[in-house]
Amino acid sequence: MENKKPPMRYWNNMSYDILLKIFMTLNMVDFTTVSLVCSSWRKACQDSVFWDGKVFDLSDMSLCSAANLSFASNNDSSGDEPSNSTRLTQFLKCALDLSCGKISCFIFNFLQSINDDDLILVAERTANLKRLVLPRSNIQLSKTGVHKAMQLWKGLESLTLTDISIAYDIVEAIGEHCNNFSELKVTCDLGVNFANALIKHLPKLKILSLQSILVSKNALVLVANNLKDLKILNVSHSFIVGLTDDGTNMTIYSQHDVPKILGNNNNNMSGILTLIRCEGNCGMCLKVLQWNICTEEWKNTKEEVWRDDKIANLRF
Amino acid sequence: MSSSVEAITVLSSDGDEFKITVSAAKLSKPLNWMLEDVCFSDDCDEVPTIEVNSKTLVKVIEYCEKHAPRANSGASDSDAEELKKWDIEFMKMDVKDILFHILMAANYLHMEGLYDLACQTAADLMKGMTVSQIRKIFHIKNDFSSEEQEQLRRQHPGCSFD
Numbered sequence: 001m002e003n004k005k006p007p008m009r010y011w012n013n014m015s016y017d018i019l020l021k022i023f024m025t026l027n028m029v030d031f032t033t034v035s036l037v038c039s040s041w042r043k044a045c046q047d048s049v050f051w052d053g054k055v056f057d058l059s060d061m062s063l064c065s066a067a068n069l070s071f072a073s074n075n076d077s078s079g080d081e082p083s084n085s086t087r088l089t090q091f092l093k094c095a096l097d098l099s100c101g102k103i104s105c106f107i108f109n110f111l112q113s114i115n116d117d118d119l120i121l122v123a124e125r126t127a128n129l130k131r132l133v134l135p136r137s138n139i140q141l142s143k144t145g146v147h148k149a150m151q152l153w154k155g156l157e158s159l160t161l162t163d164i165s166i167a168y169d170i171v172e173a174i175g176e177h178c179n180n181f182s183e184l185k186v187t188c189d190l191g192v193n194f195a196n197a198l199i200k201h202l203p204k205l206k207i208l209s210l211q212s213i214l215v216s217k218n219a220l221v222l223v224a225n226n227l228k229d230l231k232i233l234n235v236s237h238s239f240i241v242g243l244t245d246d247g248t249n250m251t252i253y254s255q256h257d258v259p260k261i262l263g264n265n266n267n268n269m270s271g272i273l274t275l276i277r278c279e280g281n282c283g284m285c286l287k288v289l290q291w292n293i294c295t296e297e298w299k300n301t302k303e304e305v306w307r308d309d310k311i312a313n314l315r316f
Numbered sequence: 317m318s319s320s321v322e323a324i325t326v327l328s329s330d331g332d333e334f335k336i337t338v339s340a341a342k343l344s345k346p347l348n349w350m351l352e353d354v355c356f357s358d359d360c361d362e363v364p365t366i367e368v369n370s371k372t373l374v375k376v377i378e379y380c381e382k383h384a385p386r387a388n389s390g391a392s393d394s395d396a397e398e399l400k401k402w403d404i405e406f407m408k409m410d411v412k413d414i415l416f417h418i419l420m421a422a423n424y425l426h427m428e429g430l431y432d433l434a435c436q437t438a439a440d441l442m443k444g445m446t447v448s449q450i451r452k453i454f455h456i457k458n459d460f461s462s463e464e465q466e467q468l469r470r471q472h473p474g475c476s477f478d
Contacts, residue, residue, distance in 0.1 A: 011416055011454040018419050018435070025439045036447045036468065038459045094472050 012038045019044040028061060032095045042098075051102040056095075056126075058109040059133075059307070059316065089118055096125035104128060107316060108135040110303045116145025123152035131158040131183075133316070136301050143169040150177040158183035158313065162301050168197050175201030185209040185314040187301040195219035199226040209234040209276075209314050212288050212305040217242020217253060217261055224262045224273065234276040236310050237284040239292045252289075255280035276310050324351065325363050328370040333363065340380035343387055344425040367424065372417035379406060379430050387429075407437045412455040 023031060023044060035045035096103075103126055108114065112135040119141060123129075132153070146166065150156070150173035157180050161167055167188060174181050182205060184198075190210055195218075198205065205227050210220075215238045224233060240253040240261070253261060255277045262275070278285065291302065309315040323337045326347075341347040350364050366373060382402060386395060409415055415438060422431035441453055451458060460468065 010412065010456075012456045012459060014416065015420065015423065018423055021431075022435045022438045022442075025436065026442060030443050030445075033445065033447055034442055034450060037450050037454075038456050039464065040459075041456075042460075090472060097471060 012040055014040070016040075016044055020047055020049060023050070028056075028058070028095055029091065032091060032098070035094070035098050045098050046100060048100075048102060051099040053102070053104045055105040055107065055316075056099070056103045057105075057107045057316065058112065059107045061109060085113065088112070089121065092118070093121055093125075096122065099125060101125060101127040105131040105133075107133040110136050110306055113137055113140060115140040116142055116148070119145055119149045120152070123149040127152060127155075129153050129156055131313075132156060133160040133306075134162045136162050136303075136306065139163060139165050141166045141169070143173075146170050147173045147176070150174055154178060155180060157181055158185075160185040160187065160306065160314065162187045162306065164188040164194065167194060171197050171201045182206040183208075183311075183313060185211070185309060185311075187213060187306050189214040189216075190219045190223075191216045192219045192222065195222040198223060203227065204229050206230060207232045207234075207311060207313075209309050209311055210238050211235070211309050212237040212284060212302075214239045214241070214292050216240075220258075220261060231272050232274050232276060232311065234310055236276055236278040237282070237288050238277075239288050255285065278310075326350075326373075327363050327365040328373045329365065329367050330370045332370045332373075334370075334373055334377055336377050337381060337384065340377065340384040343380045343384060343429070344427050346425055368421040369417060372414060372421050375406075375409070375414060375418060376421050376425065376427070376430070380427075382406075383429060403433055407433060411438075411441060411453055 019041060023034060023041075026034065031045065031050075035042045106122060106126055106129055114135060146169045150170075154177055156174065156178040159170070159174070159181070161170060161184060167186075181202060184202065184205060184207070186194075186209065190213065195216075198208075199222065203226075206229050208223060208227070208230060211234050215235065217240055220235070220240060224230070235255070235258055237255075240258065241250060242253065242261075243249065244251050258277055259275065307316060323335045324341060326334050326336060328334060336347070338351060341351060347366075368376060383399070386399060407415075409418070415434060418430070419434045419438065421427075422434055442450055445453070450456070458465075
């Protein structure tokens with residue numbers, strides 16, 4: 001009954017389709033680890049089924065698990081333990097090197113802190129990227145870094161923008177390098193200055209989501225009036241503040257007032273612009289109100305605001 | 317084929333004979349075809365060969381016999397629960413020798429349930445492991461050429477390949 005012949009095939013030449021099926025269920029960290037086991041496994045990990053037009057999503061990954069990467073942590077001989085962010089960078093590099101530049105959407109982890117090197121590292125490996133979701137705090141990015149990355153992302157069409165401190169540079173770089181850019185979700189406040197930056201650098205914007213954020217009334221009027229190609233404007237649950245019409249009082253506008261605000265002196269509303277808003281005074285509206293009147297709360301983008309959107313393309 | 321036949325005899329690739337009930341054989345499309353194609357009446361001498369070795373075929377038949385009643389008639393939730401537990405016990409097997417061949421056999425015999433189960437078992441063995449642990453579990457030799465290894469090391473300085 002014993003098989004006397006030497007075994008012909010073992011795990012390092014397991015049938016390719018079976019490997020694909022097994023690897024399909026692994027998370028990104030385990031997936032990246034198996035890619036380093038042997039050459040046939042590595043080849044399977046590079047199959048387009050995993051990458052072609054796919055989303056590279058770090059949003060559900062615990063950063064600890066990424067930083068605790070088994071494949072990066074047993075290198076004791078080197079002495080110093082690499083820092084968590086170094087490990088995360090190494091993981092990104094390892095994983096994206098398998099993709100052959102084929103992924104179309106990259107979602108950073110909400111809490112991930114990134115610098116120029118991280119952004120450029122990702123950009124260099126995702127030449128066909130169409131959509132990018134930035135993490136909450138990306139304050140370590142510089143103007144040069146942002147420009148360098150956007151130069152590599154010429155095909156970028158859609159972005160979730162989170163941090164006002166770098167927002168101007170990003171919008172400028174996109175205006176300069178990404179000709180097909182058309183969708184923007186903003187999760188930081190929209191004031192008049194930023195609205196003017198959008199009008200100046202992204203005049204061809206088609207879709208803009210300002211869902212659940214603080215928006216100045218004047219900024220709202222500016223973008224609706226001046227972004228001539230704008231087709232969809234989402235202001236659901238937004239906290240809109242501005243002077244009353246007689247110019248005497250600051251007031252908080254409800255969702256019901258938005259058409260009126262935009263309709264008064266708007267030459268776009270009658271045309272192609274579709275306004276997305278909620279019923280007003282819903283649970284989310286109240287939450288947003290609370291965030292904006294508690295001084296400590298409003299500074300930080302909320303993960304649920306970052307993830308959610310009434311525009312399907314912009315949520316995940 | 318005669319409907320009175322309840323079990324059929326098949327040969328493994330090692331030439332050993334195995335009995336499998338007709339209802340269990342129906343879990344596999346190719347085996348089902350064999351049932352339709354080959355004469356299994358008592359006076360027929362022909363015994364079909366299945367390209368699966370004896371050690372593996374024992375396990376495959378064990379799985380089929382266990383799952384056949386449920387596949388043929390549906391089952392209650394408590395049965396499903398029990399079957400799940402049985403599957404977990406069943407999958408505790410030698411990774412290098414048996415799991416590998418079970419995967420190949422389940423794929424070749426088009427047995428979706430066993431194939432999914434074996435793939436999941438293999439994936440679970442990889443989770444949270446290091447490269448070297450995975451190589452050990454699956455008995456894989458590091459076959460990257462020294463150039464490839466050098467390149468991987470250069471590109472990913474923090475990663476361990478040993």
